[in-house]
Each structure stands twice: as structure tokens, then as C-alpha cells.
Amino acid sequence: MKFNTPATTNPIDRLRHVGRPYDRVDGPLKCTGRATYAYEHHREVPGAAHGIVVGSAIAKGTVAAIDVEAAQRAPGVLAVVTAASAGKLGKGEKNTARLLGGPKIEHYHQALALVVAETFEQARAAASLVRVRYREEKGSFDLAKVKDSGIAPKPERDYPPDTRAGDFERHFELAPVKLDAVYTTPDQSHAMMEPHATTARWDGGKLTIWTSSQMIDWWRSDLAKTLHMRKQDVRVVSPYIGGGFGGKLFLRADALLAALGARAAGRPVKVALQRHLVYNNTTHRPKTIQRLRIGAGRDGRIAAIGHETWNGNLPGGRPEVATQQTRLLYAGQHRMTTTRVAVLDLPESNSMRAPGEAPGLMALEIAMDELAEKLGMDPVQFRILNDTRVDPEKPIRPFSERRFIECLRTGAERHGWSKRNPKPAQVREGRWLIGHGVAAAFRNSPVITSAARVRLRADGTVVVETDMTDIGTGSYTIIAQTAAEMLGVPLTQVEVKLGDSDFPVSAGSGGQFGANSATAGVYAACVKLREQVAGKLGLDGETEFVDGAVRAAGRSLPLAQAARDGELVAEDVIEFGDLAKKNQLSTFGAHFVEVAVDAVTGETRVRRMLAVCAAGRILNPKAARSQVIGSMTMGVGGALMEHLVVDQRLGFFANHDMATYEVPVHADIPHQEVIFLDEEDEYSSPMKAKGVGELGLCGVAAAVANAIYNATGVRVREYPVTLDKLL
Numbered sequence: 129m130k131f132n133t134p135a136t137t138n139p140i141d142r143l144r145h146v147g148r149p150y151d152r153v154d155g156p157l158k159c160t161g162r163a164t165y166a167y168e169h170h171r172e173v174p175g176a177a178h179g180i181v182v183g184s185a186i187a188k189g190t191v192a193a194i195d196v197e198a199a200q201r202a203p204g205v206l207a208v209v210t211a212a213s214a215g216k217l218g219k220g221e222k223n224t225a226r227l228l229g230g231p232k233i234e235h236y237h238q239a240l241a242l243v244v245a246e247t248f249e250q251a252r253a254a255a256s257l258v259r260v261r262y263r264e265e266k267g268s269f270d271l272a273k274v275k276d277s278g279i280a281p282k283p284e285r286d287y288p289p290d291t292r293a294g295d296f297e298r299h300f301e302l303a304p305v306k307l308d309a310v311y312t313t314p315d316q317s318h319a320m321m322e323p324h325a326t327t328a329r330w331d332g333g334k335l336t337i338w339t340s341s342q343m344i345d346w347w348r349s350d351l352a353k354t355l356h357m358r359k360q361d362v363r364v365v366s367p368y369i370g371g372g373f374g375g376k377l378f379l380r381a382d383a384l385l386a387a388l389g390a391r392a393a394g395r396p397v398k399v400a401l402q403r404h405l406v407y408n409n410t411t412h413r414p415k416t417i418q419r420l421r422i423g424a425g426r427d428g429r430i431a432a433i434g435h436e437t438w439n440g441n442l443p444g445g446r447p448e449v450a451t452q453q454t455r456l457l458y459a460g461q462h463r464m465t466t467t468r469v470a471v472l473d474l475p476e477s478n479s480m481r482a483p484g485e486a487p488g489l490m491a492l493e494i495a496m497d498e499l500a501e502k503l504g505m506d507p508v509q510f511r512i513l514n515d516t517r518v519d520p521e522k523p524i525r526p527f528s529e530r531r532f533i534e535c536l537r538t539g540a541e542r543h544g545w546s547k548r549n550p551k552p553a554q555v556r557e558g559r560w561l562i563g564h565g566v567a568a569a570f571r572n573s574p575v576i577t578s579a580a581r582v583r584l585r586a587d588g589t590v591v592v593e594t595d596m597t598d599i600g601t602g603s604y605t606i607i608a609q610t611a612a613e614m615l616g617v618p619l620t621q622v623e624v625k626l627g628d629s630d631f632p633v634s635a636g637s638g639g640q641f642g643a644n645s646a647t648a649g650v651y652a653a654c655v656k657l658r659e660q661v662a663g664k665l666g667l668d669g670e671t672e673f674v675d676g677a678v679r680a681a682g683r684s685l686p687l688a689q690a691a692r693d694g695e696l697v698a699e700d701v702i703e704f705g706d707l708a709k710k711n712q713l714s715t716f717g718a719h720f721v722e723v724a725v726d727a728v729t730g731e732t733r734v735r736r737m738l739a740v741c742a743a744g745r746i747l748n749p750k751a752a753r754s755q756v757i758g759s760m761t762m763g764v765g766g767a768l769m770e771h772l773v774v775d776q777r778l779g780f781f782a783n784h785d786m787a788t789y790e791v792p793v794h795a796d797i798p799h800q801e802v803i804f805l806d807e808e809d810e811y812s813s814p815m816k817a818k819g820v821g822e823l824g825l826c827g828v829a830a831a832v833a834n835a836i837y838n839a840t841g842v843r844v845r846e847y848p849v850t851l852d853k854l855l
């Protein structure tokens with residue numbers, strides 16, 4: 129099905145299932161331990177051996193010699209894989225560094241060997257016997273030092289490295305009120321609960337991996353490329369995922385090494401990256417340095433806005449496009465952005481939840497707070513005044529929906545913003561200084577081709593199959609809701625099967641495109657199945673599928689009757705035309721935060737948080753709320769805690785475990801509220817939905833930082849806002 133004209137009324141609009149706050153259909157499986165994660169497929173793969181990864185102990189250089197003899201002779205050892213023994217490997221399109229290093233070493237903890245043994249303990253003990261002699265080269269690990277050598281990255285999708293409209297320099301110079309400030313955001317880690325893990329099995333020349341992947345088809349392609357195999361000989365299975373945040377978008381070392389280990393050992397092998405490897409072997413969100421210049425008239429209207437950002441990555445690595453939001457969020461005739469990437473020899477940086485947008489708004493939304501103060505304006509009013517109805521770079525291009533002002537007004541009302549004292553450091557309760565902060569949430573909502581297959585069984589039950597993944601987001605549930613709505617059956621009669629490359633290729637989970645795109649693919653397959661059902665039942669004209677029956681022209685027949693002679697199967701794909709290019713598809717929100725800062729110790733406590741979101745039709749308010757409160761929690765981490773500390777001598781992240789890479793716990797987050805504004809976006813898909821998973825994170829950290837400023841009068845431009853920076 130092609131989606132290239134705005135959606136009209138369709139069966140989803142009945143909202144008997146879609147739009148309801150159903151519990152997760154996979155919830156009971158997860159809560160009772162019956163959902164099998166990558167390391168737990170004992171039933172499908174009995175007797176898998178265990179693999180332990182040996183990572184490089186230097187960041188840059190070569191392996192002079194690698195001695196695996198002692199490891200090979202150790203008890204229980206079945207195989208040792210190194211680059212030398214693995215044969216010539218290809219490289220996946222989505223990987224910057226090779227997943228199995230040697231002799232060249234590209235980053236610290238790049239995998240150099242896999243030791244496979246009967247038991248986990250034997251593999252771990254033998255891995256400690258692998259001896260590597262290194263020829264070390266001097267690496268570069270400090271973004272501040274190398275940023276000026278940064279180059280413009282290859283233009284990617286909609287992200288040109290340089291953008292311009294009008295004459296920024298002149299109008300910034302002329303502006304009577306202006307801000308010129310530099311902000312930094314640190315390296316951050318996905319720190320998901322389930323580490324990257326894979327169980328691999330060979331059946332002759334065919335390979336199956338049970339893994340933890342957000343994007344089944346990307347993994348399948350890249351694993352086939354790396355192993356010089358035909359794609360159809362590789363199967364990727366990932367039904368349940370214990371968190372991803374972007375860290376599982378791309379094929380990683382656990383999957384490649386499990387496959388190589390299983391081949392070498394002649395039996396199935398499972399590999400879970402040890403926790404420290406999750407931080408230094410995989411990808412992370414890179415540190416950014418961002419300069420913002422905003423010039424406004426005395427009336428508060430922005431005349432000129434400029435945003436420059438720098439990050440580091442391995443040679444050929446991608447940029448962190450922190451300038452994206454600045455291009456579209458506020459009006460202003462004279463604009464510029466630049467994005468530069470310098471070479472660093474740290475582990476590869478790549479997408480982490482709201483890649484680019486999250487760090488970009490961490491900076492932009494403090495800058496807006498600072499400029500509002502210079503103007504003597506309320507920061508909510510300042511944002512409202514600078515709203516735009518069109519793409520400010522191309523003023524003929526409208527937003528499909530944009531309820532930013534409504535988000536701000538609703539949030540201000542609900543939070544009690546009018547009671548905030550605009551003068552910082554005025555409100556005290558005992559030893560606590562109290563402050564309030566606001567920030568915009570804004571993230572685009574891309575649409576991605578997505579396919580699904582739907583079966584109607586003789587008993588009237590429905591099965592949906594698609595390689596879409598559920599990374600804890602609720603995909604199973606919203607897909608079941610979509611099929612139930614389209615085919616007029618109760619939710620309990622729909623079985624959803626996900627995360628298997630045997631199923632049609634979906635959008636996958638990333639970029640907050642999954643919910644809308646994947647359900648739209650299921651919608652398309654259901655439209656096809658409805659046609660088949662009507663044909664089988666001999667019903668003409670307009671049909672209605674409701675309460676297990678199909679109605680047309682005054683007749684009503686049981687749905688199951690259509691599958692009496694055998695299961696009906698329909699498959700289709702939703703393909704998006706250029707609606708999303710002609711109309712900017714975006715999601716908006718506003719975050720309001722109250723903090724208390726200890727006047728003596730500088731400790732910050734978040735007291736309450738509110739997010740108001742406008743993000744198209746909300747397919748399941750309960751699942752969507754969970755997405756947003758998860759994001760808000762992550763945003764508090766970004767504001768106050770998250771920070772990978774770079775060891776500048778050796779070039780690795782020193783805090784590489786969950787004890788030292790701090791993220792918020794429940795006790796840090798006392799009260800969260802989420803409001804969704806009513807919105808149906810006819811330009812987004814037949815579902816009229818968008819995404820919220822990344823929107824919820826965008827802006828949170830700035831709202832916290834702005835609240836801290838309001839509480840204390842101390843402006844911190846370097847995240848995280850830890851207590852040492854407040855004293």
C-alpha cells in the first residue's frame with residue numbers, strides 16, 4: 129500500500145481497541161520469566177557452549193603477537209577464535225570499527241579473541257590465559273584539543289553539515305539583545321539492563337542467531353556481509369529485548385563472535401558481552417561541544433540564530449547532529465548551523481535515544497532560558513513568541529501538526545508556573561533552595577517502509593507476523609490492537625509474532641519511527657486480508673468488521689467462516705510517499721520541572737516533573753506514558769548524573785559498570801505526570817500516529833538545569849550538573 133495522500137476516515141478511527149490503555153500483552157510472560165532473552169534459548173538450542181570475549185587493552189596500535197596456546201589447553205576449552213584464525217572477514221555497512229580486531233586495533237576493548245568452553249567459568253578462566261603483545265600508538269582522546277580539526281561529515285539523510293538562511297553574522301551583530309555561549313554534553317552510555325548477547329547455531333551452511341536486536345534486517349544484512357554469506361542463509365531471531373536505546377541498532381561483536389565460535393567449536397555457542405565491554409566494546413553517545421549565538425530584538429523576537437556543534441568519532445564515524453532541532457524549532461529569518469566531526473580513538477560513537485536531538489536541546493534550551501532572562505521575559509512567553517508555523521529555512525513548507533504553544537500553555541497551567549519567582553535564588557524551604565524550569569520537547573517523526581503478514585485461522589483467531597521488535601516499548605500490544613481493530617476481533621484472539629527474519633521486513637525499533645510505521649504496515653496487511661475475507665464470503669461493497677462478524681449490504685457473516693476451507697494469509701507493505709517531505713512531521717512537547725537544591729551540599733533533588741506532549745494519535749496511552757516517563761527519568765540522568773569519564777592516558781571509559789555509571793533510580797524521581805494533547809496527524813500514516821519514545825527525552829535535562837538556575841542563581845553550561853559545579 130502506498131501512503132501518499134493524507135489519511136481519510138478508516139476502520140482504525142472506530143477506536144474500539146486502538147487508543148485504549150491496554151496492559152502489555154507480553155507482560156505476563158516477562159513477569160513470570162517465560163519470555164526468552166538472547167542468552168536463554170535453552171529449549172531451541174540445548175547444550176550451547178559458552179564464549180568469552182577478550183578485548184584489547186590498548187586503544188590504538190597493533191597486535192604484535194597473540195598467544196592462545198595456554199587458553200587452548202585449559203580445561204573444557206573447545207575453540208579459540210582470533211582474527212588470524214577466523215579467515216578474511218567482510219565489514220558490515222553500519223559498523224565503523226571492525227567487530228573482531230587484529231592485527232590493527234581501532235579502540236579500547238575492541239574484540240581480539242573469543243574463547244569457547246563447556247562452561248562459562250571454564251571460558252572465563254581460559255580467556256585470562258590469552259596473552260597479547262601490543263605495539264601501541266599514541267591515541268587522541270580529548271575532544272576539546274582536537275575539535276578544530278573536525279571535518280564536515282558526509283551529508284546523511286536530511287542532515288547537511290552546514291545550513292544557512294539569510295545573513296546570520298550581520299543580524300546577530302545588529303541584534304540589541306544577544307547571547308553567545310558554549311555548552312558541553314558528556315559521553316553517555318546506553319547502559320541497558322540486558323547486555324548485548326547472542327546464541328548462534330549452524331545447520332550446515334545456514335546460520336541462526338538468537339540475539340538482542342532493534343533492527344532485524346540490518347543485522348541480517350551486516351552479518352551476511354561480514355561472513356561473506358548469502359543473506360537468505362542467515363536467520364536473526366530476537367523476540368524480547370532487555371533495553372536498547374540505540375545500542376542495539378547495529379550488529380555488534382557478540383553476534384559475530386558467537387557465529388564464529390559456533391563454527392570453530394562445531395556446536396552452538398552463546399556469548400554475552402561482559403558488562404565492562406558493554407561500555408567500551410560497543411557504541412556510545414559522544415561528547416559534544418556546542419556554541420549557540422542567538423540575537424533578538426527588544427520585543428523578544430529572534431532575528432538571528434546560530435548553532436555550531438563538534439563531536440569526535442573513529443575515522444569515518446558519524447556526527448552527533450546536535451543542530452537538527454535548532455533548524456526547525458524557533459522562528460528567525462537569519463540562521464546558520466554547522467556540524468563537525470573530529471577523529472578520536474575512543475570507542476565508536478553512534479545513535480543513543482534521540483541522537484543529536486537530546487544533546488542539541490540540552491544546549492539550545494538553556495540558551496533560550498538565558499536569553500529570556502536578558503530580555504526580562506518569561507521563558508514560556510519567549511518561546512511562544514518565537515513559535516513558527518512553517519520550516520524557518522523554507523517558509524513554504526508547513527508542519528503537518530504543531531501544537532507547541534498548546535503544550536507550553538497547558539503545562540504552565542498544570543505546573544502552576546505563574547507562582548514561580550522569576551528572580552533566581554529567592555525561594556527557600558529550610559536548607560533547600562527551590563526552583564522551577566521549563567524547556568521545549570521537539571523531535572521529528574520519520575516514517576519508514578514496513579511490512580507484515582496476517583493470518584486468519586479457521587477458529588477465527590488472527591496471527592500477525594513481522595520482524596518488528598519490542599525493546600520494552602509495547603510493540604506487541606499496539607500491533608495486536610491494530611489487528612483487532614481492523615478485523616473486529618477481541619485482543620485476546622490476536623497472536624503477535626515479532627523479531628524474526630523469517631517474517632516480513634518492518635521499520636524496526638529506532639528513531640521513534642517504530643510505533644507508527646510498524647502498525648501502519650500491519651494496517652496495510654489487514655486491508656488485504658479484509659478483501660480476501662469479503663471475497664470468500666461473497667460480500668460486496670462497503671464491509672464492516674466488528675464483533676467477530678463481517679457485515680455488508682445488510683448481511684452479517686461470522687469472520688471465521690472465511691477461513692473454513694483453510695487459513696487465509698495476506699501480506700503487504702506500507703510505503704510512504706513524499707508527504708513527510710512536503711510537510712514536516714514532528715512531535716512537540718513541553719517539560720516543567722521543580723527542583724530543590726541543598727544550599728549546603730549542592731545536592732539536587734527533582735521534586736516533580738510534568739511533560740505535555742502532542743504526538744499524533746496515541747495508540748496506547750498506557751504504553752506511551754511509560755515511554756515518556758522512562759524518557760523523563762533518563763533526562764534526569766542526563767541532567768544530573770550520566771557521564772562516561774575518559775581515561776586520558778589509555779583512552780577508555782573508566783566508569784564501565786552499573787555501579788559507577790550512574791543513572792537515576794526510583795527514589796530519585798518522586799512525581800511524574802504526562803499529558804497527551806488530542807491530535808490525529810493525517811499526514812503521518814493511516815494510523816494518524818507518530819512516536820513519543822524520543823520526544824520524551826528531548827529537553828528534559830535543560831528543564832532541570834534551568835530549574836537549578838532558578839533555585840540557585842548558578843548557571844552551569846557543562847553537563848552533568850553535579851554538585852561540585854554549584855558550590
Ligand code: MOS
Pocket residue numbers: 342372373374375377479480481482483637638639640
Ligand atoms: Mo534510537 S537511538 O534510533 O534506538
